[in-house]
Amino acid sequence: MTEYEKIKGELGKQQVDLVAVSKTFPTDRIKELYQKGQRTFGENKVQELTVKQSQLPEDIKWHFIGHLQKNKVKYISSFIGLIHSVDSIGLAKEIDKRAGQNNRIIDILLQIKVAEEDSKYGISPEDLDPFVKQLKDLSLTHVRVCGIMGMGTFTSDEKKTREEFKEIRAAFQTIKSAHFSDDDAFSTVSMGMSGDYKIAIEEGSTMVRIGSLIFGHRNYNK
Ligand SMILES: *Cc1c(COP(=O)(O)O)cnc(C)c1O
Numbered sequence: 001m002t003e004y005e006k007i008k009g010e011l012g013k014q015q016v017d018l019v020a021v022s023k024t025f026p027t028d029r030i031k032e033l034y035q036k037g038q039r040t041f042g043e044n045k046v047q048e049l050t051v052k053q054s055q056l057p058e059d060i061k062w063h064f065i066g067h068l069q070k071n072k073v074k075y076i077s078s079f080i081g082l083i084h085s086v087d088s089i090g091l092a093k094e095i096d097k098r099a100g101q102n103n104r105i106i107d108i109l110l111q112i113k114v115a116e117e118d119s120k121y122g123i124s125p126e127d128l129d130p131f132v133k134q135l136k137d138l139s140l141t142h143v144r145v146c147g148i149m150g151m152g153t154f155t156s157d158e159k160k161t162r163e164e165f166k167e168i169r170a171a172f173q174t175i176k177s178a179h180f181s182d183d184d185a186f187s188t189v190s191m192g193m194s195g196d197y198k199i200a201i202e203e204g205s206t207m208v209r210i211g212s213l214i215f216g217h218r219n220y221n222k
Pocket of ligand 1: 021023065066194195211
């Protein structure tokens with residue numbers, strides 16, 4: 001059994017969705033997984049994503065998991081399945097505008113920042129509630145807020161990772177109760193990567209983003 005099949009089996013039992021993170025890997029590797037039934041793939045660069053999307057089957061659900069610049073939304077708005085990384089009102093508005101131009105509704109997650117590293121984007125936990133209020137007041141008709149995404153600090157300290165995942169899950173719960181209690185679409189907690197997905201699931205993740213464990217080591221210099 002391949003690593004993919006093992007993970008898929010594990011996640012299936014727990015009803016956790018798998019985003020296969022294919023960034024830096026060629027389309028041949030994506031096709032291999034596609035043939036095994038995987039349909040959801042994650043990318044973090046607009047240019048790389050649009051090239052792959054044009055070469056691969058139409059029924060792939062592409063997720064955008066990296067920092068997204070407003071001026072690049074237009075390149076992915078006709079096909080993107082889920083954007084995990086919305087962390088500004090301006091970006092949400094731009095996605096709404098471009099989705100409207102394509103006559104579609106784009107699903108988004110709000111990225112929350114709990115990790116220590118400054119380099120990570122996202123809304124800080126204390127800003128999340130006012131952010132959601134502001135977003136809801138805009139009544140955007142072409143974006144659907146489906147939940148929260150977060151990343152843990154890159155550390156071998158399992159306890160720290162667990163605490164951060166607890167914080168992400170708690171933020172989801174708070175926002176759900178305050179703003180989306182009648183909205184079944186708000187149901188996703190995207191957290192957990194190759195090194196920490198098991199902890200993430202124990203702490204209430206509903207969607208994990210796994211790259212290297214499935215595809216192998218990434219070479220960014222290629
Ligand atoms: C690259 C990436 C992943 C996958 O990381 P792995 O450690 O290879 O599983 C998950 N989420 C985001 C946002 C990423 O950029």
